[in-house]
Amino acid sequence: MKKIILLILDGLGDRPLDSLGGKTPLQAARKKNLNALSSMGMVGLLDPISPGIRPGSDTAHLSLLGYDPFKVYTGRGPFEALGLGMELKPGDIAFRGNFATVDDQMRVIDRRAGRIESGTDELAKSLNMEIDGVEIMVKEGVEHRAGVVFRGEGLSPDVTDVDPHEEGRRVLESKPIKPEAKRTAEIVNKFIVKSYEILDNHPVNMKRRKEGKKPANIIMLRGAGIVPEIENFNKKYNLKGACIVGVPLLSGLCRLAGMDVLKVPGVTGTVNTNMENKIRYAIDALRDYDFILINIKATDVAGHDGNGNLKKEIIERIDGAVAPLLENLDRVTLMVTGDHSTPCSVKDHTGDPLPVMVVTEGIRRDGIDQFDEISAARGSLRIRGSDVMNILMNYSERAEKFGA
Amino acid sequence: MKKIILLILDGLGDRPLDSLGGKTPLQAARKKNLNALSSMGMVGLLDPISPGIRPGSDTAHLSLLGYDPFKVYTGRGPFEALGLGMELKPGDIAFRGNFATVDDQMRVIDRRAGRIESGTDELAKSLNMEIDGVEIMVKEGVEHRAGVVFRGEGLSPDVTDVDPHEEGRRVLESKPIKPEAKRTAEIVNKFIVKSYEILDNHPVNMKRRKEGKKPANIIMLRGAGIVPEIENFNKKYNLKGACIVGVPLLSGLCRLAGMDVLKVPGVTGTVNTNMENKIRYAIDALRDYDFILINIKATDVAGHDGNGNLKKEIIERIDGAVAPLLENLDRVTLMVTGDHSTPCSVKDHTGDPLPVMVVTEGIRRDGIDQFDEISAARGSLRIRGSDVMNILMNYSERAEKFGA
Numbered sequence: 001m002k003k004i005i006l007l008i009l010d011g012l013g014d015r016p017l018d019s020l021g022g023k024t025p026l027q028a029a030r031k032k033n034l035n036a037l038s039s040m041g042m043v044g045l046l047d048p049i050s051p052g053i054r055p056g057s058d059t060a061h062l063s064l065l066g067y068d069p070f071k072v073y074t075g076r077g078p079f080e081a082l083g084l085g086m087e088l089k090p091g092d093i094a095f096r097g098n099f100a101t102v103d104d105q106m107r108v109i110d111r112r113a114g115r116i117e118s119g120t121d122e123l124a125k126s127l128n129m130e131i132d133g134v135e136i137m138v139k140e141g142v143e144h145r146a147g148v149v150f151r152g153e154g155l156s157p158d159v160t161d162v163d164p165h166e167e168g169r170r171v172l173e174s175k176p177i178k179p180e181a182k183r184t185a186e187i188v189n190k191f192i193v194k195s196y197e198i199l200d201n202h203p204v205n206m207k208r209r210k211e212g213k214k215p216a217n218i219i220m221l222r223g224a225g226i227v228p229e230i231e232n233f234n235k236k237y238n239l240k241g242a243c244i245v246g247v248p249l250l251s252g253l254c255r256l257a258g259m260d261v262l263k264v265p266g267v268t269g270t271v272n273t274n275m276e277n278k279i280r281y282a283i284d285a286l287r288d289y290d291f292i293l294i295n296i297k298a299t300d301v302a303g304h305d306g307n308g309n310l311k312k313e314i315i316e317r318i319d320g321a322v323a324p325l326l327e328n329l330d331r332v333t334l335m336v337t338g339d340h341s342t343p344c345s346v347k348d349h350t351g352d353p354l355p356v357m358v359v360t361e362g363i364r365r366d367g368i369d370q371f372d373e374i375s376a377a378r379g380s381l382r383i384r385g386s387d388v389m390n391i392l393m394n395y396s397e398r399a400e401k402f403g404a
Numbered sequence: 405m406k407k408i409i410l411l412i413l414d415g416l417g418d419r420p421l422d423s424l425g426g427k428t429p430l431q432a433a434r435k436k437n438l439n440a441l442s443s444m445g446m447v448g449l450l451d452p453i454s455p456g457i458r459p460g461s462d463t464a465h466l467s468l469l470g471y472d473p474f475k476v477y478t479g480r481g482p483f484e485a486l487g488l489g490m491e492l493k494p495g496d497i498a499f500r501g502n503f504a505t506v507d508d509q510m511r512v513i514d515r516r517a518g519r520i521e522s523g524t525d526e527l528a529k530s531l532n533m534e535i536d537g538v539e540i541m542v543k544e545g546v547e548h549r550a551g552v553v554f555r556g557e558g559l560s561p562d563v564t565d566v567d568p569h570e571e572g573r574r575v576l577e578s579k580p581i582k583p584e585a586k587r588t589a590e591i592v593n594k595f596i597v598k599s600y601e602i603l604d605n606h607p608v609n610m611k612r613r614k615e616g617k618k619p620a621n622i623i624m625l626r627g628a629g630i631v632p633e634i635e636n637f638n639k640k641y642n643l644k645g646a647c648i649v650g651v652p653l654l655s656g657l658c659r660l661a662g663m664d665v666l667k668v669p670g671v672t673g674t675v676n677t678n679m680e681n682k683i684r685y686a687i688d689a690l691r692d693y694d695f696i697l698i699n700i701k702a703t704d705v706a707g708h709d710g711n712g713n714l715k716k717e718i719i720e721r722i723d724g725a726v727a728p729l730l731e732n733l734d735r736v737t738l739m740v741t742g743d744h745s746t747p748c749s750v751k752d753h754t755g756d757p758l759p760v761m762v763v764t765e766g767i768r769r770d771g772i773d774q775f776d777e778i779s780a781a782r783g784s785l786r787i788r789g790s791d792v793m794n795i796l797m798n799y800s801e802r803a804e805k806f807g808a
Contacts, residue, residue, distance in 0.1 A: 362419050362749050364428070364756065366781050380757065380781030383455050390456030394755035401753055402453065403460020403473065404483055404653065 002333045002360060002396040004239070004291040005282055005325065006388070008064065009318060010057060010247075011300025013341025013354040013373055017308040025302075025311035025344065026355065026372040031319040033326060034371040037336065040329070041359030043368035044381025046337050046388070052351040057300070058082075060339035061253055063385030065293070066237070067230060074157070075225030081147035082252025084139045090229040090256075093155045093184065097138065097146035098163065099123060099216035102196065106171045106218075108164060112144040113216035119204035120146065123216055126198050131187050138219070148191075148221055156181035161222035162192055171220060188221055195219045232258035237393060239290035244278050246270070246297050254293065262292075271298040271314060275321040283324055286332070291392075295339075303342025311344060333360040333396035335388065336371070356381055360395045406737045406764060406800040408643070408695045409686055409729070410792070412468065413722060414461060414651075415704025417745025417758040417777055421712040429706075429715035429748065430759065430776040435723040437730060438775040441740065444733070445763030447772035448785025450741050450792070456755040461704070462486075464743035465657055467789030469697070470641070471634060478561070479629030485551035486656025488543045494633040494660075497559045497588065501542065501550035502567065503527060503620035506600065510575045510622075512568060516548040517620035523608035524550065527620055530602050535591050542623070552595075552625055560585035565626035566596055575624060592625060599623045636662040641793060643694035643802065648682050650674070650701050658697065666696075675702040675718060679725040687728055690736070694802075699743075707746025715748060737764040737800035739792065740775070760785055764799045 014024040021028070047053070048060040049069060058079045059069035073079070077094040088094060099120060101110040120140035127138040127148075134152035141147060158177040164170065174188040196218045199205060205215035233241050235258075243254040244262050251261045264281045266274025275296050282292045296318060302311035325334055337356035340349045355376035357368075366380040383391065393399040418428040425432070451457070452464040453473060462483045463473035477483070481498040492498060503524060505514040524544035531542040531552075538556035545551060562581040568574065578592040600622045603609060609619035637645050639662075647658040648666050655665045668685045670678025679700050686696045700722060706715035729738055741760035744753045759780035761772075770784040787795065797803040 362747075364419055364777055366778055378782060380449055380778075381455070382786040387455035390454065390755060392456070394456040394458055397750075399456065399458045399755060401458045401460055403463030403477060404480060404487070 001398055003286045003289075003331055004392050004396050005332055005334050006064070006291070006293045006392065007322070007334065007336045008061070008293065008295045009299045009315075009336070009338045010295055010297045011303040011340060011342030011349065012338025013343070013352050014303065014308075014311065015343040015345050015352065017344055019308050020312065024373050025308050025315055027374065029312045029315040029319065031315060031371065033319045033322050034336065035369055036326060037322070037334070037359050038357045038371035039367070039369035040365060041357050041363055042366050042381055043355070043357045043371070043376050043379030044383065045353040045376050046356040046381070046383050046385070047353050048340050048385040050384055051353065054349050054351040055340045056349065057247070057339055058249055058253055060385065061250055064339065064388045065233060065257060066386065066389035067257070068386070072228045072230055074228045075223055077157075077223040077225035078227045079249060079253070080141070081139070081149055082256065083247070083249030084141050084147040085248040085252065086137065086139050086147050086149055088149060088227045088252065088256060089151065090227050091155070092227040093150040093157050093224055094227060095148040095221040096223040097148040097219045097221050099144045099146060100218050100220050101214040101216065102171060102218045106196070108167050108169060108171060110214050111163070111165070111167060111220075114214040116144050116216045119208070120144070120216065122204050123199060123202060126202055127195055127219060129194065131190050131194070132183070134187050136191060144216065146219060148219065150184070150187065154183060156184045157224040157226040159185040159188055159224050162188065163220040163222045171218065174221070192218065192221070227256070230257050234258055237291070237389060237398070239398065240288070241291040241293070242285055242289045243293040243295070244282055244285075245293070245295040246273050247295065250295050259293070260289070271301050271310065273298055275318055279321050279324055283328055299338070300342045303344055304347055306344045306347040308344040329359060330361055333358070333392055335392055356383065358391060358395055363395060405802055407690045407693075407735055408796050408800050409736055409738050410468070410695070410697045410796065411726070411738065411740045412465070412697065412699045413703045413719075413740070413742045414699055414701045415707040415744060415746030415753065416742025417747070417756050418707065418712075418715065419747040419749050419756065421748055423712050424716065428777050429712050429719055431778065433716045433719040433723065435719060435775065437723045437726050438740065439773055440730060441726070441738070441763050442761045442775040443771070443773035444769060445761045445767055446770050446785055447759070447761045447775065447780050447783030448787065449757040449780050450760040450785070450787050450789070451757050452744050452789040454788055455757065458753050458755045459744045460753065461651070461743055462653055462657060464789065465654055465699075468743065468792045469637060469661060470790065470793035471661070472790070476632045476634055478632045479627055481561075481627040481629035482631045483653060483657070484545070485543070485553055486660065487651070487653035488545050488551040489652040489656065490541065490543050490551050490553055492553060492631045492656070492660060493555065494631050495559070496631040497554040497561050497628055498631060499552040499625040500627040501552040501623045501625050503548045503550060504622050504624050505618040505620065506575060506622045510600070512571050512573060512575060514618050515567070515569070515571060515624075518618040520548050520620045523612070524548070524620065526608050527603060527606060530606055531599055531623060533598065535594050535598070536587075538591050540595060548620065550623060552623065554588070554591065558587060560588045561628040561630040563589045563592055563628050566592065567624040567626045575622065578625070596622065596625070631660070634661050638662055641695070641797060641802070644692070645695040645697070646689055646693045647697040647699070648686055648689075649697070649699040650677055651699065654699055663697070664693070675705050675714065677702055679722055683725050683728055687732055703742070704746045707748055708751055710748045710751045712748040733763060734765055737762070737796055739796055760787065762795060762799055767799060
């Protein structure tokens with residue numbers, strides 16, 4: 001039985017770039033270690049969800065870990081709250097919130113409270129409360145954004161948004177979409193009123209008014225979703241799993257699946273992340289764990305920036321960082337792939353397939369000695385995210401036989 | 405409209421072997437006929453169920469014949485009973501049984517009755533009976549193993565095992581897992597007591613005691629499963645189907661699907677099987693049938709033995725045996741593949757994909773003139789078991805158009 005490392009280079013897939021002579025960043029990069037690994041294993045193309053589907057990092061990772069995102073992805077509320085580092089429990093109702101400016105008639109003056117840049121941490125803290133036995137937690141996000149979580153008995157996500165999505169209109173009353181959501185809608189409405197009472201005179205807003213800025217004197221909720229009950233990853237696969245990821249959305253998602261989240265010094269989720277440390281820590285952690293998911297976000301960041309040269313350089317740094325994996329192939333089943341393509345020419349996620357390799361002792365070698373989008377198409381794998389865990393379980397000698 | 409031959413080389417797929425210079429048995433084998441067939445058709449890789457899933461022969465064959473094994477595979481009881489050659493009907497409840505030794509307090513002394521080697525046929529025969537209108541059939545298997553089938557109205561597979569799985573403990577009472585299984589559990593418990601009454605004084609056990617051997621004086625049941633209602637193969641595809649297979653598990657499965665089972669002299673399910681006869685009989689049988697499934701088990705046997713040279717030799721014998729197929733391509737649509745990989749390095753089934761070819765007059769030729777795991781990856785097929793019958797129906801001009 002082997003240990004498993006699943007190395008996800010976030011947003012890895014790309015398209016040809018003029019600035020790289022018509023090559024993708026992966027094609028253009030010097031990457032002797034990734035090529036060496038590729039030549040020792042089975043290579044091919046992966047569709048994280050299914051061909052053409054444009055995945056988020058969240059839905060893609062769910063799929064790669066063997067969960068059907070069409071079943072467990074319950075909307076942006078819960079997954080954005082996870083992304084803010086909020087600790088969620090199955091059954092919690094999570095909303096996307098935004099701090100806004102309203103007049104004393106509750107008419108929206110600015111949906112983004114002048115794109116408020118500081119002080120939202122204090123505002124958020126002042127809104128943690130309990131209403132009718134429901135615990136409400138608020139966490140600030142970027143600019144005017146926030147996550148809001150309701151925890152308690154008998155809650156439902158089937159309530160309408162209070163954000164009118166238009167300035168000049170009054171904040172809406174939340175209404176139940178289904179009868180069982182009546183109580184949740186009432187609590188939303190009480191919370192909105194309370195938020196105005198608390199925020200309108202909050203010192204942060206006193207100061208903003210003095211500086212001629214719009215006060216963030218209400219929080220509006222939308223995108224309610226229930227935190228899904230996700231089958232425990234360790235039980236599902238009978239192994240002990242951990243993740244090494246820099247992005248709160250992904251660590252939250254792995255935690256929700258019951259995996260341990262390993263803290264590694266220097267891991268930031270930016271282009272300057274210490275990727276060498278991630279790989280070294282993962283190898284060390286194999287003492288205690290059977291399965292390690294590593295996510296390196298930097299490739300995706302470069303893709304969103306549309307910076308092909310940066311993406312190429314990051315891939316070259318990753319190539320250096322993966323060297324220790326080559327020395328551990330006697331005890332590790334390794335998969336290297338991405339969660340989605342983020343082509344520099346698009347600056348956003350696309351549904352293009354990704355190169356993927358599986359390397360383990362004794363596996364068939366299909367002779368693909370260049371690890372890139374085009375070479376991979378000549379390999380033997382043509383798989384979907386939902387196949388990934390089955391393949392890793394098979395090659396690590398952990399799969400149970402189905403039948404006789 | 406063409407006739408169809410589906411030739412399954414059991415456990416065909418393999419991994420590189422040092423003893424074969426880093427080649428798989430299929431790569432290493434001289435196989436001019438298989439290569440010639442390959443060069444005349446479309447080639448690629450097949451996942452019998454889905455990538456990475458480790459199939460049994462039973463679940464794989466179900467999938468290749470167009471049945472969803474996740475729906476129709478109801479557990480080991482029914483399929484092991486089929487493997488013993490028992491005639492099953494949909495709705496029958498089948499158990500895995502084992503002859504064991506108990507003391508007069510029903511405490512298990514030996515779960516395997518001293519690995520009893522003979523006489524179980526007589527013991528099994530003595531246990532055929534009727535209890536409360538339910539017909540009970542027992543058939544001996546290898547050593548202490550047996551199949552037990554309940555046939556009657558209102559039976560349910562949702563009962564607990566009586567085998568305590570531990571020596572020194574008393575035989576358990578079977579309990580209903582669901583209320584509707586109450587009667588079945590009662591019959592199981594009555595049958596266990598009866599089995600003790602009959603077996604304890606059975607001449608076979610008298611003799612065993614005299615010889616100082618442990619008596620096989622009870623039969624314990626576990627792994628209850630209902631025999632599934634499988635859609636009739638001939639109706640499903642509007643053709644007349646038959647199989648030529650040496651293994652009772654597979655002939656039973658084909659019979660359950662409503663196919664005829666053809667008896668061919670010299671067919672044994674071992675490495676010495678007369679594979680030349682199988683091919684010749686299949687071609688003859690095309691007079692009476694539209695579809696013939698041929699399974700050659702020998703490749704799998706060599707894989708389980710971990711004998712790469714033997715597997716290579718068997719493939720070379722198969723290559724000779726398939727020669728007559730080359731002369732019948734004007735009237736036959738042929739697929740050659742396996743049901744799962746049985747790599748000699750693993751000695752068991754794995755979830756690795758298999759090479760597959762479809763050959764018929766006029767089909768596109770994708771130029772793969774070597775039929776092996778690595779060359780096939782460069783071909784045009786990347787299919788799953790569930791695609792096989794659709795592809796065969798298409799190329800044999802039997803498929804109905806879906807839509808206008």
